[in-house]
Amino acid sequence: MNGLEGLYLEDIEIGMVGSYAKTVTETDIVMFAGLSGDTNPVHLNQEFAETTMFEGRIAHGMLSAGFISTVLGTRLPGPGTIYLSQNLQFKAPVRIGDTVTAKVTVREIIVPKRRVVLETNCYVGDKCVIAGEAMVMVPSRAAA
Template sequence: MTKRDGLEGYYLEDLEVGMEGSYAKTVTETDIILFAGVSGDSNPVHLNEEFAKTTMFEGRIAHGMLSAGFISTVLGTRLPGPGTIYLSQNLQFRAPVRIGDTVTATVKVREIIAAKKRIILDTTCTVGDRVVISGEATVMVPARG
């Protein structure tokens, strides 16, 4: 990592294929309620245990986009870090996340497109050994001078 304007992160020139960064967070009841309020997604599968018990999940689950947001945390704070601009993301939601689960978001540099100051990363969210989200992101990364 290098210092960029007092913040730690990577310039485009510092990145190499295979580099990884991650962030872990235990999902709480408060996280789900706050996310519902901020996003407007009040689907009862997230907020109402009695309703959620009648679904295929047999109980409440966290919003998929809450967990996907942890990928953004990695990109903007760890790898590549501050100044990174999210250009695109695709996601496959593979398994539910429940209150008390610790989600680990990991990004891995797959391709560097130096001429466009872009990188393509594999993105994954896991709970233990179980993949809950997989996908790919494209971001623009600051370059030196």
């Protein structure tokens, strides 16, 4: 890949894995709140967050889920990939200072439609904090 082209459908195999890791910072949470408009105090206000089931501030779930998009668009399958669908289950909170690793694994290839189904999970250490599945459309050499 040269940074502008990802894998072609013909290059993808079941079981291939791509990943991206990022340590979540205070700045990430504040910027995500500003960009998304989600100013829920569980993300921004420590005193309020201490009164919740989380007993402290947590990162937006969609901030961590965004790291899945990073993998799809830059690593596997990479540039040229078109996101078609995504389902997510938020299993555990992410906190400031946690390193989130998004891991994407190819589960199914639907050649006639140029579609790829991927398992999309995020982890903090060994703990799965987000579980999901995505479908993407991938460029094909046959269509080029």
